[in-house]
Amino acid sequence: MQNSILYHINSPKELRLLKQEDLPQLAKELREFIINIVATKEGHLGASLGVIELTIALHYVFNTPEDQLIWDVGHQAYGHKILTERKHNFHTNRRLGGISGFPKREESEYDTFGVGHSSTSISATLGMAIASQLKGKDTHHVAVIGDASIASGMAFEGLNHAGVTNANILVILNDNAIGIDPSVGALKQYLTNVKKGTQKQDNIFEALNFDYSGPIDGHDLNRIISELNRLKTVKGPKFLHIITTKGKGLKQAEENQVKYHAPGKFDANTGNLIPKNKIEQAPKYQDVFGRTIVELAKKNKNIVGITPAMPTGSSLKYMMDEIPDRAFDVGIAEQHAVTLAAGMAAQGLIPFCNIYSTFLQRAYDQIIHDVALQKLPVVFCLDRAGLVGEDGATHHGVFDLSYLNCIPNLIIFAPRNEIELRNIMYTAQLGLDLPIAIRYPRGRGITINWKQPFSKIEIGKGVLLKTGKHIAILSIGTIAKNISHAIKNCDNSNIIAHYDMRFIKPLDHVLLHNILKHHDTIITVEDNTIKGGFGSSILEFISTHNYKNNIKVLGIPDTFIEHGNVIQLQQTIGLDVENLTQYINNILM
Incomplete structure (x- = not known):
């Protein structure tokens, strides 16, 4: 050298x-x-x-x-x-x-x-x-x-x-x-x-x-x-x-x-990729989207897929290969992608507009004026939501819940696992009166046997994952996995309830009233900025209905998060399992 x-x-x-x-x-x-x-x-x-x-x-x-x-x-x-x-x-x-x-x-x-x-x-x-x-x-x-x-x-x-x-x-x-x-x-x-x-x-x-x-x-x-x-x-x-x-x-x-x-690890001398361990793994969320839209589109001729220059990254490539006349790569043009989808929806098609969370920011005006204002049922599939890892501050999808939350006529859903993602996609293509945004993370899920028969999800309904009488933890999206592990590690896990709210908009008012009446302390957790996101919506609900519960809001702090792997970044902001466990135990003391 x-x-x-x-x-x-x-x-x-x-x-x-x-x-x-x-x-x-x-x-x-x-x-x-x-x-x-x-x-x-x-x-x-x-x-x-x-x-x-x-x-x-x-x-x-x-x-x-x-x-x-x-x-x-x-x-x-x-x-x-x-x-x-x-x-x-x-x-x-x-x-x-x-x-x-x-x-x-x-x-x-x-x-x-x-x-x-x-x-x-x-x-x-x-x-x-x-x-x-x-x-x-x-x-x-x-x-x-x-x-x-x-x-x-x-x-x-x-x-x-x-x-x-x-x-x-x-x-x-x-x-x-x-x-x-x-x-x-x-x-x-x-x-x-x-x-x-x-x-x-x-x-x-x-x-x-x-x-x-x-x-x-x-x-x-x-x-x-x-x-x-x-x-x-x-x-x-x-x-x-x-x-x-x-x-x-x-x-x-x-x-x-x-x-x-961006090939991952490879042999610098030969250029060949280094094979990964061939153990059975849960699928990438992008592949669940890609395989599911093909499955649905084969049965529903009105479904179309759109992506701005990310057919491989979003896995819309599967549809482009199998149903090429109904899958569109529009190039690096997020604004066009959204309004194209709006035009298709206006003519009775069911467009699944797949855009990385951080890139959808570039089409904000079009979401509001061309889609939501006209109540056009575009299905936004926001890949790479939450912390994405090594690409850092420019690529983290940690603002979507906040920037979408203030838009009228828009349904916002975050699946906690692959089966929920499949089911909300199935529900969306059955026919909605409003547009919907579905946000899911980069990387692999948690379910090996993910390809289950479809079932319809009731819009605006959360679910109880674990019962408990003292503390209620409310989560949205895949961060539920960390919370479930953290609760198991807690000293008095039997008094901790866990709810997957699923929808930030519309919120499940019936479930929230029940939670607030029966739990002293409420903790909200999201992998979105705490400013204007899921926790803020819960605080607004509590204020509107004059509840006096003890409320804690956890999420991405009000700063730009830099680069590192996802686990490291979660550790720096307290959203990993160990920090969540310690946080909950401190409240229990």
């Missing part, structure tokens, strides 16, 4: 001292460095491998951090992090207390804008460029937008504005024809035609007043450096189109780009 070029490079200033002919060797070493660490520590892989040459060229040509570089979909930025003073602690990437898997302003001056989701780079970069103009500063501003993010509406909003300014902004399209799954849509076809030289229509980016260049080979360091140096002399908005291969440098990652987006 000491004989390598990378060993001596800790910052872009040192990088810029290298001879240009040494850079291809640095690219090789940087790829190997990422592969060796991600192989054992896990994380995103393919996206960063695809932009190694671009990363080196950008820091070589531009005077970062004075010149500002913004990465879109931040999992492209591993090489950037290693070259910007974080090489020695890159092994802590995505670990509790370690560096973030995404650019983060408070982590480094080289991370000029935080990025977890997609398609924000052009708007942010334009804002920075305009600010520099107003301050009289001659600074370069570069947005790297890739992994299918250019197809998002927000990206085009940024392009539309930038095209009528004279801001010193360079947009680099990292065109690799894939996000997490393959790119879709007419723009993808346009870019494919541009690459093949068969595009007959006018250049869309030139039409938006950008100085367009490319497409060029994104793995040709000399070509990229030459073009970046030329573009430094061009004033106004500029657009560089580069062609890259996601997973470049690892054969398996190039050939299986979906799997090697």
Whole structure:
């Protein structure tokens, strides 16, 4: 390692001292460095491998951090992090207390804008460029937008504005024809035609007043450096189109780009995935959704499935394979996904709109105005609800109960296990008068024999899981598992009752009145922020009906939770079994 070029490079200033002919060797070493660490520590892989040459060229040509570089979909930025003073602690990437898997302003001056989701780079970069103009500063501003993010509406909003300014902004399209799954849509076809030289229509980016260049080979360091140096002399908005291969440098990652987006552990020498223990496991919640919607759709011709660019992550891929004409990947376009679903519902279809909890935030206006206001029975399936682990603050789905709770005409349900998820999906397709949001977590459930016959769930009805006379614990969703284990560990578990309320909206008023009349202390538990969520709804009910019980509200505290595995994060905020047990025992004393 000491004989390598990378060993001596800790910052872009040192990088810029290298001879240009040494850079291809640095690219090789940087790829190997990422592969060796991600192989054992896990994380995103393919996206960063695809932009190694671009990363080196950008820091070589531009005077970062004075010149500002913004990465879109931040999992492209591993090489950037290693070259910007974080090489020695890159092994802590995505670990509790370690560096973030995404650019983060408070982590480094080289991370000029935080990025977890997609398609924000052009708007942010334009804002920075305009600010520099107003301050009289001659600074370069570069947005790297890739992994299918250019197809998002927000990206085009940024392009539309930038095209009528004279801001010193360079947009680099990292065109690799894939996000997490393959790119879709007419723009993808346009870019494919541009690459093949068969595009007959006018250049869309030139039409938006950008100085367009490319497409060029994104793995040709000399070509990229030459073009970046030329573009430094061009004033106004500029657009560089580069062609890259996601997973470049690892054969398996190039050939299986979906799997090697974030492959888990693998052999760094061979690239082969390390097989996991083949013990029988409960299914992933996403697979319960994916298998169940196929099962229901085969019997109900009105069911359609929608996902914004996450067919594999949401497991809608099963429906896309078996019933392709009724399953739609709309690209990175959450707003469009929701209003598309609303249009389908208006015509009598039953759309299951599957969006990660954290991504649904991007379509909040559409939920309110296009769905709930019109009482259109869209079925929102919110994957990755609650704490998601190593992806951290940008990806935790801990706000959905709160941001949905205030919307009229919306049913909100959280299943405690896989069977409940199946049954609420079955209930929803029987015909509802209102839209419903179903939120469930990332990862595996708890039920091996989950594929049970369907049964209808009565809307707004909770269930008693355990009887007890003194304390009543009210939970919603899969956090019920931790509570059940905690109660068993308590000193006087016989006096503790446990209720799964299931619905935050509508609340089970009959059950709540009964609980409050027969229990002195009420504890609510949720894996959602305590501000405006499930516990807040219980407090509102108690206040409205003038109950005087002792109330405790547990959940995600009013702060952004960082990265680490889910168990570690639960421990830091007191939602793991051991902390819950201690909390309940303290009340019993």
